[in-house]
Amino acid sequence: MKPITSLDYSRRVERVLRHIGENLERDIDLNALAEIACLSPYHFHRVYAGMLGETVSETVRRLRLHHAAGALVESEAAIAGIATRAGYGSVAAVGRAFQSAYGMAPAAYRKRGFLVAEYPASDPTDNPTGSEDNMFPVTLRDTKPVRLAALRHHGHYLEIGPVFGRLYAWAAPRGLMTPTTRGIGIYYSDTNALPPAEWKSDACISVGSDVKGEDDVRVIDLAGGRHAVLLHKGPYAELHKAYNWLFGTWLPASGEEPADRPCFEEYLNNPQDLPPEEWLTEISLPLVAK
Known part of the structure; x- marks a missing residue:
């Protein structure tokens, strides 16, 4: 073509x-x-x-x-x-x-209540709390900034899938879908404070510095720095449990303070190719620099 x-x-x-x-x-x-x-x-x-x-x-x-x-x-x-x-x-x-x-x-x-068996306790060297009842592996990671092509979604976060599809359809003919392309979702709204109709998020892929926005696709920069990174295995519908545990159990016991930036998710494998119990997602919580 x-x-x-x-x-x-x-x-x-x-x-x-x-x-x-x-x-x-x-x-x-x-x-x-x-x-x-x-x-x-x-x-x-x-x-x-x-x-x-x-x-x-x-x-x-x-x-x-x-x-x-x-x-x-x-x-x-x-x-x-x-x-x-x-x-x-x-x-x-x-x-x-x-x-x-x-x-x-x-x-x-x-x-x-869940599809994949709950995670065993994390290695104490990976998790500053050393807790015996940790459900998910959490690591502290210094990340680099990433340039992203982003497509805005308004509504329930579980409805962002078609927006990713539209972004991939935009990116493929431009040669932007490669084996190293990262799929990332940025979630801006507090789901406990707003009705789903008002939730705001971005479906994103990583792109090079030469890529320009077009139509509804924007080019944005995702800040790097210190992050608490939680690995979730299982359906995306169960991610809210990981968030509840990260904020309700891990963060208060960690001695860390969240930075004034939204959480984001990185999707490590393709849900088209694998059953839901094999889907891997990293949730990154930005932390204040020390």
Whole structure:
């Protein structure tokens, strides 16, 4: 493809991803998506899968299950209502999909409260508290600044997935998706103080100094310095437990003070290629310099 044609295709796929993210509770019609992309129904799906590495149905299934898992662990809503809001026609349908992806029924997942076994105590050399009941490994790390291409998201943090998809669709034809590209999410809002509709975050990838912003994509600099870095293994829907433990247990006992900058997450592997129990995420809490 000529560069201008590749960029045009990326914008078309971005529009499709935006539509999918906003309509997960509805039936997704491939002909309608082809029309949104201004592509023939004969060719649209091949373009989509070729650019994103997964089919439309795989994208929809992954995002719906992600939303359902989040609702199960964050609320006491009836499973039937969760199934409806996640776009499933019945409890049985969401149960089959959930069993296939998560290895257990939705009710069992809610009762258990987590998918991956809780972490053992961290090595005392890695964790300044030396506590015996640590759930997650935490290390203190000096990081370097990183230049990022960022796409803004407003709303529940569990709904940022389609925004990352749009960013990847923008980046791929520009040659920015390489084996060393880092995927990072910056989360600005206190989820305990604001309703989800007011939460603000950025989906980001690392880029070089020569990259310029375009359309809705901004180029920003992520500050380096001292950070407490927590490693989480498991579904993104369970990350809130890691945050609660980091701020409620680790930080008060650590002797550290948080800096006036937001937390960010780095996604260490690809959720398209691995089951949810294998997803690895690093949560970085900025700390005051010593």
